[in-house]
Amino acid sequence: MEIKQKENTFYVGDEAKPSAELHYVPTGADKLIVDHTYVSDELRGQGIGEKLVVAVVEYAREEGKTIIPLCSFTKNQFDRHAEYHDVLAN
Numbered sequence: 001m002e003i004k005q006k007e008n009t010f011y012v013g014d015e016a017k018p019s020a021e022l023h024y025v026p027t028g029a030d031k032l033i034v035d036h037t038y039v040s041d042e043l044r045g046q047g048i049g050e051k052l053v054v055a056v057v058e059y060a061r062e063e064g065k066t067i068i069p070l071c072s073f074t075k076n077q078f079d080r081h082a083e084y085h086d087v088l089a090n
Contacts, residue, residue: 003055004008012048019036022052022074030065031089032056037073045076053084059083060087 001012009024016075020043023036038058043087053074060067070073071076078084 001038001043001046001051003051005055006057010052010059012043012052015021018085020052022049022071023057024067026065027068031068033068033070034059034072034074037071049073050077056085057084066090 003010003012004015005011006015009018009021009023011018011021014085018038020039021037022034024032024034027042034053037052056067056074059065065087067074067078067084067087068089069078078088083085
């Protein structure tokens with residue numbers, strides 16, 4: 001399943017009505033606040049949420065930014081994956 005990107009969002013499916021999405025808010029010069037993750041019922045259990053988190057982690061690395069995971073799903077992913085901690089904001 002292809003992860004697409006639009007302004008401040010990574011998503012799956014139709015841009016106007018995505019089947020799954022992760023939204024972030026740029027803050028300051030070098031931080032991204034992940035404030036929302038959504039996965040539709042038909043896509044749940046397929047690892048789509050994790051793929052969205054990987055997409056924002058890779059984006060943060062490419063852009064030299066760090067992530068503040070306010071969304072509970074994203075925070076849980078950071079807690080479970082030490083390999084994301086290089087982009088975890090202090």
